[in-house]
Structure formats: C-alpha cells, structure tokens
Amino acid sequence: DNPIKQAARKVTDALRGDGAGPEEGIPGKPGVESPSFAEPTEPHDPLPPKPDQTGPDTVSPTGQPTGADQARMAQSGAYLTNAQGTRLYDTDHSLKAGPRGPVLLQDHHLREKVMHFDHERIPERVVHARGSAAHGVFTSYGTAASVTKAAFLAEDVETPVFVRFSTVLGSRGSADTVRDTRGFATKFYTSEGVFDLVGNNIPVFFIQDAIKFPDVIHAGKPHPDREIPQAQSAHDTFWDFVTLHTEATHHTLWNMSDRGIPRSLRTMEGFGVHTFRLVNAAGETTLVKFHWKPKLGVHSLVWEEAQIINGVDPDFHRRDLADAIEAGAHPEWEFGIQTFPDTPDQTFEGIDLLDPTNIVPEELAPVQPIGKLVLDRNPSNFFAETEQVAFHVGHLVPGIDVTDDPLLAGRLFSYLDTQITRLGGPNFPQIPINRPHAPVNDMLRDSFHQTAVHRGVAPYRPNSLDGGCPFLAGADTGAYIETPVTVPESKKVREAPESFADHFSQPRRFWLSMSPVEREHIIGAYTFELGKCYEQAIKERGLQVLANIDPELCAQVAAGLGLPAPSATVPLADVEPSPALSQVGHTWPTDGRIVGIVTGPDGDLEGVRAVRDAVLAQGMVPLVVAPTGGKLGDGANALTVQRSYATARSVEFDAVLLAGTPGIGADAYGARDAKSGLDSVERAAYDPRVALLLSEAFRHGKAIGAWKGAEAALEAAGVPADAPGVIVGDSGTGTLEQILHLLGAHRVWERFPAQV
C-alpha cells in the first residue's frame, strides 16, 4: 500500500520486457495495442493529456467555474480551422498564381498563420527565465492555527498549488545545472484568494535593499559587450560587484557551496528568505521565517558532474522533475516556520530579523512543521502554465502580512510591474494559471487582453445603481489589514540601520558549520570562479573577503590562484556552528534514486533481471545499460535495454552496478580470464565508454557494485576493488543489498576530498 512501492510497480510494468515483442503490442508492454504511427484518415478528437498531466483548474474572473472546459475551448473539434473557427482544406501550400507563380496577398490563411507565429514569443523573465513547474496539493497540519488565521493553514485543509522552480541568471534555454541560486515559487489557490510564497533555495540574499537589485543582476548577467558567459557567475562583473559590496558575502558563500548545484529540484530546501508577520484571529502577531524541507533530503551534484550534465543533458532538472511525477514518485516537502516574538526591535538573539542577509540558526529557533506539499501532476502546456504563471510577493491572504524588510518593500512593487511588460498588460490575473479559485469581484476594468465580460454599470463605490455591490468584507475576514506597527520617529534618510553593517559573522558561521568535504567543495568553487576572472584586482579583492570569513579558506583559495593570502581586516567573528546547515552525515530515503545496471555482451542476464526487480521493489529506478539498444535475451525472458553504451553517462546514476557472468572464470565485458594488473593491451579490450562511466562514478563518490565476472572491467577502469563504497559481491542482488546504505548517505563521502 506504500505509494512509492505502487509507483515502482507501475514503472516495473512499463519497463518489463516479458513476453511481448514489438509485433504484439507496445514494445515491452504485454497485452497493449501498439499505437498506429500512420497518419489517420478519419477525424477524431485530439489526444487527451497523459494521466500525469493537467491544466489549471480555474474559475472565470467573475467566479464561474470553467475547469476542464478551458482546455476544450483552446482545442476542440476534429477539423483544422482558422482563428475564427472556419474550416480549412489546406495548410501546406500558399495561394499562388499557378504552381510556379507568385504568392498572392489575398492568402488570408498564410497571413494569419505567419502573423501569429511571428508573435509567439513573449519577453522572458528578466531574472529566473529558466524554470520548470508542477501542480500539486498542500495539506496543512493545523499546527500554525494558533499563530495565523489564514484559512488554508487550519487543520487538514487541502489547497491546490502550482510550484515553479528556476535558475536566476540564465536565459530561457540555458542549462539546468549551472552554479546559481534556484527559485522556489509556490502559488497557493486558497479559499481566501491566492497566496504566493516567492522564495529561493538559499535563505539569504545578496543585497539588503531592493534599490540595488538592478545592480546585482546587471553584474551577474553576461557582459554587455559580448553577451558571455551565459548563466554563470564565474566572470569579472559578478565578482567585481560582490567583492566591493560585502553584504553579498553570505549569499555568495552559499552559492559557492554545494547548495549552488542541486542534484535535483526534488532535493532542494526552500526558504521565504524575509521575515514575515503572521496574525491570528485575536489580532496577535508573530514574526516567522518560512522553510520547505524536502522529504528526500538536501542533495547536490559535484562540480565536475554538473559541468558534464550541462553538456550531455542541459534539461537534467526539468526532465527529472517531470519523469518522477510521471512515474508516480511524487516529490514531497514539509512546510515549516521558525517563530519569533514580534518585539519592537524585531531582532532575535541579537540577529536583526529585517536584514535578509541573516539566517536564524535552527538550533536557536527550530523549524516547526505546519503542512505538507506533494507535487503530483505535470503541466499539460509549458507556455500556458509554466511561462505565463505570475508570482507576486504582495499576493497575501488574511493572516499573513509583510514586515519592513527594505528588500521585501521593493519586491512588492517589482513583481506587479514586471508582468505589464512580460504578460502584456494588467489583466494577467485572468490568465488561467493565475486565476484565483476564490470568486473574483473586483472593480478593475478594461485594458489589454480583457477576457471577462463584466455586467452592471457601476464599477465604483459607493453606488446605488448596482444595488451597492460589491460589498466590503468585515475587518475580521478582509485582507490587507495592516498590523498597527509603531514606526520609530525619525527623519527621511537614504541610510541602512547600523545593525545591517556586519557582513562577515553569518558567513563565518556557515563556513564553520560545513564538514571537511563541503569545505573542500567551497574552496574548489572559489578557486574556479575567481580563477575565471581576468582582472588581478578582482581576484585579490575576492581573497580579502575570504580572509574576513576564515584564514584557512582564504589560504587554500590563494594557493589555487597562485596569489598571496591577505590577513583579515575585521576581527574574526566568534560564532557557534549550526550543524543543521551541513548536508553531510544524515541518512535519507532512497525513493526515486537511479541505479544503472551495466552489462557486457556476455553478462549474467538472470542476475540483471533479479537486480532490476530488487531495485524497483525498493522504490528506486533501475536503468539497464548494454552495448546496444533493443532487447537482451529472447522470448519471455527478454530484458529491455534503457540505455546503450552510446547514450548512457555516469551523471544520470546515483549508483552503478556492473553485471558479472553466469560462468566462473569468464569476464562479462568480453576479455577472458582477465586478472588484476592488466597491461595496456588488455585494458584496451574493454569498452572505453564503460571505463569512463565507472571512473566518473568513482570520482563523483557514487556507490559502485560489481559481481563475479566483472572484476577485470573494474580494474580496467582504474577503480580499486577495495576502495570505500566499491563492493564486489557473489551475486547481483547480494551486491545491491550492500550498496543500499551507501545510497541513503547520498555519496561515499570517504572518497573525498577530491578536487572535482
């Protein structure tokens, strides 16, 4: 009854090669009619969305349910029509004066078709242009009910959500696994209207005041002259800005840590970043920070792996999210809050809660779970949903209010404003994905892309002509009741408070909280990024910033750059580490992990089949890798190959199992009676693609298992059989059992530190 096991069974059914050859049904799937790939000659309705796909469930701007009709309105009837619904008999030939004659201006269909195509693109988001999204459900535990009156946070309330993940710097078509912050934006379609939590996977921000947002983004985006590099922070303008502007130090350090290269969107934490103010039914207020905790744990790539993926599968994160949902392995997060008393100074344990470059360590204020998010449906149209969704930090519901964080204040302006250019006018809330599920009865009228047909004559208040409608909610149910916070008496100034001036103690806490291997990765990242800068002065300034965080960090990066390490210019902060910040040292569920099962031409197919089934039974995904695509073996026992040596690459797998042979003394990868200590000729007898796959998996700290008959292939790849996390077993399933606990730890950390 475990949903993960059920999902795994679904995957098994889909992957199983038992019995059915292509002529009997869908390749590999018994008893299912093969679809015809010939062009149909009879009209029929468009194909329905796949079971894992859905469009937004909406009401019209005036509150009428539209639901699934939305999709039907967009594409209905069997015949091709123009935009006016008139049927067409040809869409492949322009209207010409004779077959070789000139095309005629009166070809209305040609003009409409090309005119519409010419305008298909809208401006990409100025930041967070590259994104992927999914629908889901948020279920509240009710544990926040004492601190907020928000209806969707009462006990056991289910709220539909749409979540969009993104990188920040890259264009829409850029690669997924670049080193960058990730956006984590959630739209809750609550019964009281839309609430948007527009957060990131990093809990702090580069700047403390929104007026500097254009500066930090101009610095991070490609250089204006050559427009390079794409989606990278490893260049002069970024490092020029963040080293001159030291409030960026904390966020930059998180970016240089493993958090900057997540393994999957499903294994990222999310943060609301700012401090928000919750208001309960009695009008009492509490300051909070929002957290998303992934059920699968927080996991990252290693840098070399991320770079390889950007070449071999630039859509890695997007694909992973959609595949997981389609396979039924629905990603889950727990929603939590850290709570702080709403005191006049808005600080907690000396930490200024209005400064978005600060975190509050979980050891000081534990994250209290208040609900669960499950993403269970893929969008059915990328443009209509993922591209047109519009988030706004000012989309708030009663019970959730903002604070005076100056970064948040500027955001409250920016997110509405940007949609005017991006979505072409102020009616973007009427786009299906943006429509609230609560009935809308506003007095906003007309403008571009108005799709509502408003009734009545009096979109103003007070009125008598429309019966006085719409009425106002009472103060107990209405939103935007500003909390009567006292504003300290002061003069108008362009200044930051004194408490915003400490830029190094929080970064030092982060550094001290890292395990040795995480520190090694941070050193590697700074060495790489500063090493990519041309200007010597920028590298030197970068080292100065590091010296103010920690002398060892500075010395190691300086050594890598071949420059002297400067001394600190501020006293090093005396801070306690926060163990919750480290990603290493925990054990996590292995649901959805991908195990590559590599077999050679003479491999033990029985063993491969048994391992595949055992992997599925664990709720993980087995991918069989063989010299060529197609099937392994014949008849009822045939095994479907998911990756050939040409299409497989180590980066896709969390662990690799190397199939042995059924016979003793043979070698599954071709060479016979191979012994350890192969000479170069013997090594060359092994397929170099398998050797590359194994050596990469080894370098990247992945669990590797091999069973009898595969030892020499390991040897040929230079993978020592006695290294940590390398298991040589008697049988496939026996070997798998021994690597399971390694997968739970994400990587074989003992194999690091290594400069990858």
Ligand code: HDD
């Ligand atoms: Fe922002 C998009 C997150 C500061 C201005 N931001 C955007 C998205 C995320 C964030 C996740 C993508 C939303 C989507 O998927 O459509 N932004 C943040 C966080 C910040 C932050 C966590 C700091 C705590 N942003 C920030 C500032 C400004 C903006 C200070 C402007 C002053 N952000 C925008 C924007 C974007 C945006 C220009 C681009 C596209 C959009 O809004 O709809 O308005």
